Amino acid sequence: MATFTPPPTDTMRAKLLLAAREEFAAVGITGARIERIAASSSSNKAQIFHYFGSKEGLFDALYAQTLAETLALVPLDAEDLPEYAGRLHDAAVQRPWAQRLVTWYRLERGDAAPMEAVVASNAEAVAEIERAQRAGVLPRTLRPAVLLGLVVHLAAFWSETSPEFDTLVTAMMPARRRQVVVDAVAALVRR
Known part of the structure; x- marks a missing residue:
């Protein structure tokens, strides 16, 4: 039987942030649903909370990343x-x-x-x-x-x-x- 090998941390984090970007950009923080972000990233709610602590923590990480990318660009x-x-x-x-x-x-x-x-x-x-x-x-x-x-x-x-x-x-x-x-x-x- 094959064993499950989780994706590398940075890969999972990147997938979560990408899914979050689409969700938050469309409906904001209040309208965003962790379940949709998890499904879109082929992950689960537990991963989101593990990496970011909360929906607001995920948004803040995404916001900081977006600004850093803009400054680099x-x-x-x-x-x-x-x-x-x-x-x-x-x-x-x-x-x-x-x-x-x-x-x-x-x-x-x-x-x-x-x-x-x-x-x-x-x-x-x-x-x-x-x-x-x-x-x-x-x-x-x-x-x-x-x-x-x-x-x-x-x-x-x-x-x-x-x-x-x-x-x-x-x-x-x-x-x-x-x-x-x-x-x-x-x-x-x-x-």
């Missing part, structure tokens, strides 16, 4: 914030679940204690903006954190619009939408 370039915003926009278009997870996080986990990894990443990015301001590469008209926030939100503009607003700009082609983001950030950092 689109590293901050304080010397060219317009193009950085364009690349962030591209990432939002290519990975629509990421923006949905951010929205669910803000709605359902906004009152939770800040995630240390995210806080540290944000602090590094703000410090990078501040260095560029001190070097004269970026204007000092806005505080570094505010400038970074505006750039990030301009980059996400098209992925955060309502369906009603989208009807006003349906003719705008994807390349033009990206250019609008780049131009808006360029105007923001113009001296």
Whole structure:
């Protein structure tokens, strides 16, 4: 009789996170069902609780992973914030679940204690903006954190619009939408 050999830990964890990504992006934390995530990952509820402790722990792990992947995919370039915003926009278009997870996080986990990894990443990015301001590469008209926030939100503009607003700009082609983001950030950092 063949014996069962469980998948390696990192493989199972990756399968759980992938299944969780689809579930959480679609229905958020409250609407997500551990049973669906387990079935979709060919696993079980016990595995989810073993690796992540709770549904919220699974969401937090997924959220942290998604942000880390985005930062790796689109590293901050304080010397060219317009193009950085364009690349962030591209990432939002290519990975629509990421923006949905951010929205669910803000709605359902906004009152939770800040995630240390995210806080540290944000602090590094703000410090990078501040260095560029001190070097004269970026204007000092806005505080570094505010400038970074505006750039990030301009980059996400098209992925955060309502369906009603989208009807006003349906003719705008994807390349033009990206250019609008780049131009808006360029105007923001113009001296």
